Amino acid sequence: MSASETEDETFVPVRDARPEDVPWPVMSWPPPPDVRLAGRLVEVAPADTQRDAEQLFEALNDDRVWQHLAGRPRSLQAVAERLEQRRAAGAVPWIVRLRPGYAGLPAGTVAGISSYLDVSVGDARLEVGGTAYAPGVWGTAVNPDTKLALLTHAFEVLGAGRVQLVTDVRNTRSQQAIARLGARYEGTLRRYQRRADGSVRDTVLFSIVTEDWPAVRAALEHRLTAALQQQQSAADRTSATGTVWCRPRNTERVEVAPAGVRLRQRGTGRTGGPPDRA
Secondary structure, three states, rough: OOHHHHHOOOOOOOOOOOOOOOOOOOOOOOOOOHHHHEOOOOOOOOOOHHHHHHHHHHHHOOOOOOOOOOOOOOOHHHHHHHHHHHHOOOOOEEEEEEEOOOOOEEEOOOOEEEEEEEOOOOEEEEEEEEEEEEHOOOOOHHHHHHHHHHHHHHHHOOOOOOOEEEOOOOOHHHHHHHHHHOEEEEEEEEEEEEOOOOOEEEEEEEEEEOOOHHHHHHHHHHHHHHHHHHHHHHHHHHHHHHHOOOOOOOOOOOOOOOOOOOOOOOOOOOOOOOOOOO
């Protein structure tokens, strides 16, 4: 092999995107157990095993939910144990409840769960994952409403510099949902972890970093606001005619107002100060 051929095959080092980076503040951790993140459709709160386990089991007791998730809990006790295991591992599981009635479900219904995982306080990063929803809210505004609340809390209250999201390479629906949030695809981790059936999966990795966050948030808020208006128009037509004109679709989104953040009103700019950091 000639010297020129060797040089052509040399790996090209990755360029430093922040050559003049400055020290990042320490991330605040953990979130207080009584924090409540309120969106238009959902309230997201740290899981309370005694309060939430039974309703969470009922919400996720469907084979479709666990198609790409390992370790389906088959009993109420198993759900309670799973919540405690996550907390013991340093994660924060968040219960997602509907604030108003939505998608045929009454107000107060547990719609699913998401978590802060793989937390590295010293590196100011965490993962949003372990997410599962009742099939009745798939393709609705529940997931982006939840994610916007969790991302806002991570970046603007806890002080994270990076939030990552991962999914099974076979879970194309999840990949598309993550990409729609505005997360950037970073690569595929080959033979990364084991599935419930014993096979080893490739894991698709996405991330949002603090430099991305303002644009990601603005885009999400715009989509959620537009969907809220679309949903209200459909409700008005239904009320006037008694006919259901449309159902929640994958593109439906609503604006989220995390705790302490005032919502944008129609015809005005965004109001209010910084998020509540109490």
